[in-house]
């Protein structure tokens with residue numbers, strides 16, 4: 001039987017994150033409300049400037065959420081009906097749903113067993129097969145906050161004339177050879193869903209890119225295809241980041257590096273305390289990568305029993321995700337058009353997400369690890 005988790009040891013991240021910034025957030029909300037400009041005003045413009053500087057790109061364009069941010073990139077690149085987009089099947093379903101919303105077809109590729117990110121060899125084999133003929137873009141999902149092998153993916157895509165895009169919904173603050181996730185490909189999509197490393201108090205998203213023309217196109221498409229007010233140059237959508245969320249995000253962005261630092265400290269503590277625990281594998285970090293630890297996902301051949309044991313001890317464990325996308329009924333059609341995914345299939349019953357966020361104490365991590373060791377005993 002699951003036991004309720006102790007809120008002192010395991011506070012919920014979105015509320016703890018608000019309480020940590022409460023004074024500044026409340027002041028920013030008051031300022032924004034008093035200004036009276038509620039859609040695409042100064043807060044969004046300033047946040048876009050500050051977020052682009054954080055990521056290290058020329059542009060950031062706010063959007064209503066992360067799923068839309070992916071869709072906006074694909075629309076702006078004219079990747080739609082008749083086109084395939086490669087997506088790892090081991091990701092949030094939103095990665096594939098955005099592709100479908102753009103009118104394109106997701107085609108699933110396999111991931112690497114250690115980092116759970118898109119496998120360059122699987123991608124190359126897919127692109128070189130008959131299924132790869134219609135593929136125009138590849139979505140590199142930095143799952144859990146670990147950057148994909150971007151050099152290899154860029155080489156595979158470059159040699160075949162396919163556009164590489166990043167899904168950074170879980171990777172704010174992740175780095176690859178000293179550069180931030182979001183600055184590693186043609187364009188990148190971020191989510192500011194409340195649980196993310198940089199979370200709003202509601203929905204929010206953004207696209208980052210160095211490409212001036214692409215940024216201008218995305219700005220236009222996110223607001224009905226307008227370039228001038230009321231005149232649509234193309235068919236667009238309504239997907240705007242709102243002023244209140246932008247004001248909140250500006251506050252939280254200022255100490256994001258410190259909060260990522262704390263995530264890394266706690267991840268280090270887990271790795272130290274779980275070392276030598278034979279039935280658990282802790283997350284790998286590839287050389288040259290900085291993991292942002294949005295999620296701390298271990299692997300175990302005894303996952304289900306371990307999960308039940310931890311739940312019975314009040315440890316808030318979770319599955320990200322209980323099923324890969326190709327295993328879900330809604331994507332049976334796309335799965336039938338995709339190759340076999342043996343690594344993803346083997347990973348699904350092994351993964352388990354342990355609690356980790358910057359407002360947890362060292363004591364909480366010690367507590368989780370003691371429960372894991374008890375399971376072994």
Ligand SMILES: Cc1ncc(COP(=O)(O)O)c(C=O)c1O
Nearest residue numbers: 065066067092094095169191193
């Ligand atoms: C990998 C990934 N991609 C895309 C998204 C979509 O973001 P949003 O929920 O803001 O639409 C998410 C969020 O859950 C995600 O985890």
